[in-house]
Amino acid sequence: MSLEVKKWLKDMSPLFLRCRSIRHAWDVKGYSEVDPPESATALGLNQFIGRQMQCVHCEVIRTDIFGRRRTSAPAMFRKLTVRYRYPGGYQYSSKEMVGTRPTMQVYDNESLARTLPAELQ
Numbered sequence: 001m002s003l004e005v006k007k008w009l010k011d012m013s014p015l016f017l018r019c020r021s022i023r024h025a026w027d028v029k030g031y032s033e034v035d036p037p038e039s040a041t042a043l044g045l046n047q048f049i050g051r052q053m054q055c056v057h058c059e060v061i062r063t064d065i066f067g068r069r070r071t072s073a074p075a076m077f078r079k080l081t082v083r084y085r086y087p088g089g090y091q092y093s094s095k096e097m098v099g100t101r102p103t104m105q106v107y108d109n110e111s112l113a114r115t116l117p118a119e120l121q
């Protein structure tokens with residue numbers, strides 16, 4: 001792990017580190033019709049729905065995109081893609097860090113280093 005990644009990890013907010021280690025806690029905010037994703041052009045689908053969610057801890061926004069063929073007997077929805085919008089500071093801060101993504105083990109260890117009770121360290 002590069003020094004830059006180590007510094008980024010050390011400076012990471014507790015909320016962001018929590019979500020990177022434990023994962024997000026999604027709260028559904030609503031549904032809306034969305035433009036079809038590029039990947040869906042050849043599938044013959046004609047209805048596209050986005051399910052917007054927000055993490056209750058770090059405020060990352062996730063949109064699951066579903067599509068189906070809507071006819072007199074609508075087919076089941078299928079999930080086509082997932083889009084994320086990140087708050088400032090959540091993602092890597094510089095181009096040099098791209099390709100050196102820390103593993104889950106790194107996030108877990110940083111999280112435990114910060115939060116493990118003293119008697120267990």
Ligand SMILES: [Zn+2]
Pocket residue numbers: 019023024025055056057058059060
């Ligand atoms: Zn989160």
